[in-house]
Amino acid sequence: MRKGLQRAAVICLLATGALSSAMVTMAGTGERYLHVKVDDAKNGESVNVNVPLSMAEKILPAVNKGNLHAGKVTVGEAQMEGIDLHAILDAIRTAPDNEFVTVKEKDQDVRVAKSNGNLIIHVKGNKDGDQKVDVTVPMKVVDALFSTTQKDELDIAAALRALSDAGDILIVTVQDASQHVRVWVDSKNTSE
Amino acid sequence: MILVGKIALALMGTAVAGVGLLCSEGMVEVNVVEKSPEVHHIFVVAPALLAPIGMHFVPRRHLQDAARQVKPYMPVIRAALEGLRETADVTLVDVREPGEHVTVVKEGGSIVVDVQDKDETVHVSVPIRAVSSTIEELAAASSENQP
Numbered sequence: 001m002r003k004g005l006q007r008a009a010v011i012c013l014l015a016t017g018a019l020s021s022a023m024v025t026m027a028g029t030g031e032r033y034l035h036v037k038v039d040d041a042k043n044g045e046s047v048n049v050n051v052p053l054s055m056a057e058k059i060l061p062a063v064n065k066g067n068l069h070a071g072k073v074t075v076g077e078a079q080m081e082g083i084d085l086h087a088i089l090d091a092i093r094t095a096p097d098n099e100f101v102t103v104k105e106k107d108q109d110v111r112v113a114k115s116n117g118n119l120i121i122h123v124k125g126n127k128d129g130d131q132k133v134d135v136t137v138p139m140k141v142v143d144a145l146f147s148t149t150q151k152d153e154l155d156i157a158a159a160l161r162a163l164s165d166a167g168d169i170l171i172v173t174v175q176d177a178s179q180h181v182r183v184w185v186d187s188k189n190t191s192e
Numbered sequence: 193m194i195l196v197g198k199i200a201l202a203l204m205g206t207a208v209a210g211v212g213l214l215c216s217e218g219m220v221e222v223n224v225v226e227k228s229p230e231v232h233h234i235f236v237v238a239p240a241l242l243a244p245i246g247m248h249f250v251p252r253r254h255l256q257d258a259a260r261q262v263k264p265y266m267p268v269i270r271a272a273l274e275g276l277r278e279t280a281d282v283t284l285v286d287v288r289e290p291g292e293h294v295t296v297v298k299e300g301g302s303i304v305v306d307v308q309d310k311d312e313t314v315h316v317s318v319p320i321r322a323v324s325s326t327i328e329e330l331a332a333a334s335s336e337n338q339p
Contacts, residue, residue: 046288
């Protein structure tokens with residue numbers, strides 16, 4: 001009887017150990033990465049930067065310099081030029097999917113839209129070799145950015161956390177005649 | 193005879209413990225191969241613990257200036273090193289140019305920097321814990337010098 005109990009205890013201990021190991025492994029694979037990739041085909045250069053979001057979340061609140069403090073950046077009144085970003089964001093958040101701004105100029109086209117829970121900005125030069133910029137930001141990230149109670153502050157740390165919780169997403173692409181820049185988030189620890 | 197054996201055992205135990213302690217923070221590895229004009233090969237493997245210990249014995253007046261400069265950034269450095277320690281292995285930076293390749297990788301508990309160009313190959317591996325201890329020693333030099 002006693003031996004049986006001892007065996008059961010050993011089996012329970014081993015099972016707990018195996019479960020803990022599995023949980024640690026699963027937690028490790030949950031890491032999310034912010035990738036920046038710059039390819040310059042003309043000069044044959046490429047730069048890849050992969051930043052674990054958990055690391056960025058730890059570093060950001062520690063930076064207290066200039067307008068950045070405790071993971072928040074203060075935007076001065078002069079820079080806002082009287083624009084109430086919180087009010088604009090609130091209007092966008094409550095609006096249905098739509099194209100909000102379309103500007104067609106001789107040199108470039110600009111388009112700002114909301115689609116499938118993302119804020120989308122397209123800027124496209126109209127000359128050959130001009131830059132084409134696409135920015136896609138999940139509304140959850142935008143909400144987190146403006147979640148601070150201060151009107152002149154942007155909560156970068158909260159935005160990073162929201163970005164970490166968002167799925168795999170291509171945030172920025174910039175393409176011109178020779179360079180291609182991409183910024184995206186996924187769970188791979190390489191840029192490939 | 194038994195006494196001699198005991199003494200030998202004690203000495204061996206002390207030596208093993210000493211080596212273990214010395215290697216407790218991992219090893220710093222530096223491997224430099226110069227390809228031209230002549231081939232030179234420098235390969236150094238040293239216990240990482242020597243860096244903070246060495247830093248401890250450097251006269252504080254020589255570290256004061258560096259310590260003063262690094263001190264304001266210590267919260268960021270601490271957060272970065274802690275974040276690095278906890279994150280999974282990752283290639284942090286990878287830069288390729290014609291004839292040149294630079295990588296900064298977090299591998300195990302170390303930061304590994306590899307540089308390859310047409311003239312030389314450099315490989316440096318430093319345990320993150322050792323970087324942390326060394327910088328803490330440096331920062332401590334600043335506070336110790338304050339009146």
